[in-house]
Amino acid sequence: MPDLSLETIKAALAGQSLFEDKTWQLSPQAWQLTPEQAAQLEQIGPACLEFHQALETLYLRSVAGKNLLRNKQLLAPWVVDYLDRGKPADLVAHARDPKNRGAFPTVLRPDLLLTDDGFALTELDSVPGGIGLTAFLNKLYGSDTDAAVLGHKDAMVENFYQSLATLRPETRNPLIALVVSDEAATYRPEMQWLAEQLQRQGRRVFCLRPENLFPLGGELFFDVEGNPEKIDIIYRFFELFDWANIRIAADIMEAWQSGAVTIAPPMRHFQEEKLSLALFHHHLLKDFWAEHVSRRSLELLKKLIPQSWIMEPAPLPPGAVLDSPRVGGRMLSDWRELSGASQKERDLIIKISGFHETAWGARSVILGSDCSREEWQEGIEQALKLAPTNLHILQEYRKPKRVEHLLYEKSAGQPLSENSQADLPAVASSKAGRLRLCPYYFVVGGQARLSGALATFCPPDKKIIHGMVDAALLPSRV
Structure with missing residues (x-):
């Protein structure tokens, strides 16, 4: 696809706010992945899912005081102490509920730094932002005939929906509520955009605040033009530390317990702890991971996850x-x-x-x-x-390597952004920087589908790479 003009990008962003009060640098091109990098991304998703499956086994066996290995004695009660520490008792009990067995995050997003030695996986997020933004950028930088945008230009939206709808296969066209808390309000615009895209396809998906939900007869509803609509699936866009601030939390839990509503990602605290990466490297658990993760995924994760x-x-x-x-x-x-x-x-x-x-x-x-x-x-x-x-x-710390990418120039120090009104020259030049790549995998039918990857391109003096006014946010293509 030819380079995007500055005017095209600004016009697209002006018509749709994707982050609340956020700006970023703009580029005429998507981030270019090599075929080898794209092939590795295809392997990373299944490996991350295997990691989560093994982590569940590790946690539940630690809770029960069971042996971790088949033919060798290994008990690790300290694992559950680490993972449960500081968590409310009701949330811990919910995570251990047998009804939750085999419930894994529907979205997996590893944070990958591009280093001289390849990718380094520094975090594995199961409640990630950027889903709507990446889907939007895939559409913007792709075309109707372009299969080179990672996944394809509509993969993010479709696979996000399928990862949720398939949780209730008995319900035709389930009503899905994307519930965004006030703590996560920055991301509400992109979730609203996702909901609107799916509504245009006839899907019943709505972006709601927690206060929009109300209980009725043990089920959950929200109001549509004066008519109560029953919710089948909640996609919770908030971290579990925020659960105590959700006014309707008790009613959500009651509806889940009765089977009236499904919650994704599951509210299982051990799936959202960074220390699980340290457990992967713990010398006492070496045999456990070797026994519960396939050899191919194990070797890949060893290379990816920095010592922790x-x-x-x-x-x-x-x-x-x-x-x-x-x-x-x-x-x-x-x-x-x-x-x-x-x-x-x-x-x-x-x-x-x-x-x-x-x-x-x-x-x-x-x-x-x-x-x-x-x-x-x-x-x-x-x-x-x-x-x-x-x-x-x-x-x-694995230092990201210096790379280059085309960026549109700034004028008089003002960053180019969706909110910029300045009359800026449409000049793009190659800039040095460092890269974080965030691939999105949606779990459908037990398979992790690679659907897109958000590249965050930061100035070279930034040691910690994250979304910032000086960074460019880009989709990825092969």
């Missing part, structure tokens, strides 16, 4: 050492010894594991090599202070 550790400050007996990186060639017996690490040794990231308002949007991320020793020490102390209720993980 759980920052548990429990006191150790004399002579014991932590499962941690080394400082000055020595193993550690206390996490505070990380404070003495050299800047090179501080190529490490601290971030909160989950179930906290700072656990998304890079708000809790501290990169040791990019901060002062005092800031690094403060980050360590904060992680240990919060550990009784909110564990942090320490993760090896």
